[in-house]
Amino acid sequence: MKTVITLDDEKFGGNYYHAAHVEVIRGDKTRSAKYVDVDRLLEAMKNARNVDVFYRIGRLPQNYYDGTIRRESDMTISGHMLLTVSKQRISLQFEETKYIIPFPALLFCFHIIHGRVCSTEVYALTGTQWNEKSVLYNFPYGNVNVQSHQVCWGSNSLPEITELRKLDVVCSLFYDSPCNNDYFTAERSVKWKTDNLRNVLEKLKEKEEFPEKLLVMSDRGNIGTLIKGIIKKEDRNGSI
Numbered sequence: 069m070k071t072v073i074t075l076d077d078e079k080f081g082g083n084y085y086h087a088a089h090v091e092v093i094r095g096d097k098t099r100s101a102k103y104v105d106v107d108r109l110l111e112a113m114k115n116a117r118n119v120d121v122f123y124r125i126g127r128l129p130q131n132y133y134d135g136t137i138r139r140e141s142d143m144t145i146s147g148h149m150l151l152t153v154s155k156q157r158i159s160l161q162f163e164e165t166k167y168i169i170p171f172p173a174l175l176f177c178f179h180i181i182h183g184r185v186c187s188t189e190v191y192a193l194t195g196t197q198w199n200e201k202s203v204l205y206n207f208p209y210g211n212v213n214v215q216s217h218q219v220c221w222g223s224n225s226l227p228e229i230t231e232l233r234k235l236d237v238v239c240s241l242f243y244d245s246p247c248n249n250d251y252f253t254a255e256r257s258v259k260w261k262t263d264n265l266r267n268v269l270e271k272l273k274e275k276e277e278f279p280e281k282l283l284v285m286s287d288r289g290n291i292g293t294l295i296k297g298i299i300k301k302e303d304r305n306g307s308i
Contacts, residue, residue, distance in 0.1 A: 069298075072124040073109070122147055132232065133175070133198070134295055144183035144230050145197070148298045151176045151293070152198060153239060155278060158164030160209070160269070161246035167269045170278040172208065173198075176234055176242070177294065183228045185238060188219040191288065194280045204284035206257055210247030210265050216258040217286065221245070258282045 074089040089111050091101035095180040108172050122136040131154075137147030155173045159166055173196070177189040190212050206214045213220070224241055227234050238304055247265070253265040262268060272278070 149178045172278040187227045189217040204286045204288045208258045210252045
């Protein structure tokens, strides 16, 4: 059985906290759905002890794009969470040099088990508005494997995720982390042939925005494909 919870801001004029759409999908593919009061739903989730059920949270404010979570019996959080961060121009420490460079919009995919971030995938996005058809691109700088899209956190100590907003801190740590040529790959990180990230940073330091034409399409398709893969894994295994 799978339970999908959607906070429907369109139906309630932006007041998504008034009611949630709860749909139960059984093993025989039959479905039942209704709107329930959010406060009562949260209380029911708090008291639930069926640790095999993940809740699809749908799109939330403050860049929380989508995800599936559950509250464990010890009250920690497990699940997957997708966050978007708009393009920006900020500092980046490369070896001994600090640059001010543009970043494209990014999509973070966090895998959390009992409050611990077990893995983080990062993808670049184009544009400013995204949906499930939005294409995923390789991250153009260092610290991210262009094949697995996994972040190398190095010596960073990540906070325990006791609530979703703690993921904002993890995103900030990512931007603040120094990098080098590790994982930067010619014609895979960006379309240029150079295998030295410094050459890229030198060219981009005068740019106000990241040139999206330099992005290389990933092998993960789009946001919808990523979400479907997460849900399929949870349906098959009963766990993340």
